[in-house]
């Protein structure tokens with residue numbers, strides 16, 4: 001290796017960009033060439049000085065605000081636009097008729113939302129907080145939700161399938177009113193939170209363990225679902241499977 | 254079920270009057286995805302703009318323009334990584350919008366004569382700097398000044414490597430030059446900075 005080559009490659013060496021073969025070649029040259037060895041040392045020192053200094057700039061807050069202001073703003077969909085958005089085919093129209101929540105949650109920060117879902121679940125377990133409307137009849141829960149939310153969550157009775165519908169509740173997630181449908185499995189409560197999501201694509205159900213509770217979440221037809229309970233992950237999966245299949249049946253009817 | 258999925262994923266064929274009043278929900282979803290992907294790099298983009306343009310308010314304008322252009326082209330974005338992609342856009346913004354401003358000092362790399370980089374052999378320049386001399390410690394603002402004073406295209410290459418921590422390949426993508434060119438520019442940039450650093454020490458302040 002010539003000095004000309006080494007003087008280019010020693011930079012790649014200190015930047016960690018050389019493969020093992022070239023590292024050896026440069027090191028062999030350095031070992032026999034005091035000039036290039038000194039160069040390498042000098043540039044290493046300079047790189048260390050550069051790395052130790054804070055040479056970055058922070059974007060001023062007004063710049064951040066200007067950019068934010070120039071981007072299309074997230075906005076809560078009106079009831080009308082939600083219904084219009086869903087009025088695209090008989091299947092989905094039927095869905096709209098069974099009731100869709102009109103709350104748009106931002107799709108980011110899912111962890112924070114999951115932890116809020118658990119907090120809401122815990123709040124609901126305190127005496128007198130579980131349900132705003134007590135009913136085992138989906139035809140009672142649904143109109144109640146209709147009066148309180150722009151559009152109500154799908155309320156599906158799964159009692160015959162081992163998950164007893166016991167009522168509905170208005171709750172707050174991410175600072176917004178959201179519908180919760182309450183089910184019971186033996187002595188265990190399942191809260192099913194439903195919110196509209198701007199993300200229309202379907203996302204299969206997955207289970208997360210958050211603060212000792214299982215959360216099963218999925219997304220379909222522009223709705224996000226979070227089922228939270230202290231029942232086992234297997235039972236919660238059974239719940240979401242049965243709910244999803246019942247919703248498909250409802251949607252197709 | 255699969256047919257239903259497709260249906261739900263598509264935009265409603267029915268004209269939605271809300272579109273006339275501004276952003277449709279598709280736009281909002283897109284904007285949110287863009288926010289999540291691009292805004293975390295705001296400080297990085299601003300830092301590069303400050304080195305390329307020096308003037309702080311020019312840098313702000315360029316960064317804002319960069320983000321608006323990035324949003325416009327976000328649909329066709331398939332890579333490279335977000336950071337080099339934003340840098341490439343910023344570079345174009347600086348070229349197009351600010352090159353002719355008299356108070357901004359940018360010399361667009363692409364407008365340099367082809368030979369400018371090659372005229373001075375690297376080794377002859379480097380040999381003039383005493384390689385055994387130890388650099389005196391300088392504070393951050395002094396180092397920033399010395400870097401900002403480097404000529405293009407060496408400055409941008411240096412900033413992308415040492416301050417933005419881009420790999421050679423990412424730098425090549427951001428500046429649209431082969432990796433070999435990036436390597437020789439970086440070697441030149443470091444030689445120039447070291448010369449400036451040593452020269453500044455000789456001048457008593």
Ligand SMILES: [Zn+2]
Pocket residue numbers: 002003004006029033035036037
């Ligand atoms: Zn040598």
